[in-house]
Amino acid sequence: MIKFPNPDNKKVYDSDSIHIIREKYNITRKTNIVKDYVNHPGSVLILSFLDEKILFVKQWRQPVKTYTLELPSGTLEINENSIEAADREFREETGFRAKKYSSLGSYFVAPGYSSEKTEFFLAENLFESALLPDEDEEIYLEKYSLDNALDLITKQIIVDQSTICALLLYKSLL
Numbered sequence: 001m002i003k004f005p006n007p008d009n010k011k012v013y014d015s016d017s018i019h020i021i022r023e024k025y026n027i028t029r030k031t032n033i034v035k036d037y038v039n040h041p042g043s044v045l046i047l048s049f050l051d052e053k054i055l056f057v058k059q060w061r062q063p064v065k066t067y068t069l070e071l072p073s074g075t076l077e078i079n080e081n082s083i084e085a086a087d088r089e090f091r092e093e094t095g096f097r098a099k100k101y102s103s104l105g106s107y108f109v110a111p112g113y114s115s116e117k118t119e120f121f122l123a124e125n126l127f128e129s130a131l132l133p134d135e136d137e138e139i140y141l142e143k144y145s146l147d148n149a150l151d152l153i154t155k156q157i158i159v160d161q162s163t164i165c166a167l168l169l170y171k172s173l174l
Contacts, residue, residue, distance in 0.1 A: 049126075051143065056069050071160075073163075091130060103119055109161075
């Protein structure tokens with residue numbers, strides 16, 4: 001439950017998947033500002049290697065009406081920490097589990113209109129341990145080398161910004 005210290009702040013839309021908040025605030029040299037934004041519980045993204053190739057998921061994304069090639073990812077559930085979410089999402093989307101999840105950092109997705117912050121994880125020492133995927137997910141696994149994946153970015157086959165960011169971050173850490 002969100003607490004609003006300012007009585008002018010309120011929830012203006014609420015559904016199972018999206019929550020829009022309207023807040024009134026001011027910053028230096030500005031008058032009162034009213035801003036609507038998506039209030040988000042946070043998400044995780046998992047980068048992993050299987051047989052020296054990165055595991056990707058190809059899935060339908062209704063808002064953009066196409067299949068996208070992405071690293072496994074998903075939203076935190078109520079009372080779930082980011083490592084638990086990473087483990088759950090990775091198992092649901094790939095059928096694998098990792099013995100070790102290492103955080104690569106947390107990044108805002110679109111701070112102009114959303115509070116969503118995604119924590120990137122590197123999953124290591126994989127073994128099979130599937131969970132059923134979400135009801136609305138039809139997922140296909142694909143594997144690519146890092147160089148091949150970076151090429152898919154330049155060809156605009158990988159167009160998910162969190163996936164792009166995670167791959168470039170990982171490359172910078174090598």
